[in-house]
Amino acid sequence: MIIVIIRHGETPQNLLGVFQGQSDPELDNVGIDRFKETARTLKNEKWDAIYSSNYKRSLVSANLLTVDVNLRRFVSTDFSERHLGALDGKSKELLISADPELSRKLITLEYTPSGGESGRSALERFVRGIHTIKNNHQ
Numbered sequence: 001m002i003i004v005i006i007r008h009g010e011t012p013q014n015l016l017g018v019f020q021g022q023s024d025p026e027l028d029n030v031g032i033d034r035f036k037e038t039a040r041t042l043k044n045e046k047w048d049a050i051y052s053s054n055y056k057r058s059l060v061s062a063n064l065l066t067v068d069v070n071l072r073r074f075v076s077t078d079f080s081e082r083h084l085g086a087l088d089g090k091s092k093e094l095l096i097s098a099d100p101e102l103s104r105k106l107i108t109l110e111y112t113p114s115g116g117e118s119g120r121s122a123l124e125r126f127v128r129g130i131h132t133i134k135n136n137h138q
């Protein structure tokens with residue numbers, strides 16, 4: 001079994017340099033265009049299904065992948081972004097200037113932002129989603 005992971009397209013928040021976490025922005029035009037190109041590139045491949053998180057940006061990205069193909073679609077909160085709590089929607093630059101260790105902390109499994117989710121919890125959730133895919137397509 002081969003599982004291909006494609007991240008959602010670009011959002012306005014990407015350009016603003018803010019943490020997105022659990023916020024739910026739309027894709028911007030660049031994100032839509034890039035995903036249309038990705039869909040054209042991948043449309044002749046054999047796929048069994050498309051999985052996405054429940055965020056608008058992920059659902060639109062998944063829709064763009066399935067425009068020309070008839071595939072089963074699954075939505076799973078296991079693939080949701082890490083809950084960043086108090087960091088969500090805030091400027092990365094400002095937060096990192098206030099806490100120069102923040103980038104390092106965010107890539108550790110133990111760090112939990114205030115009101116958010118630890119890296120370990122997010123990873124365990126994601127792995128659970130991968131196991132669900134494996135079990136659904138044996």
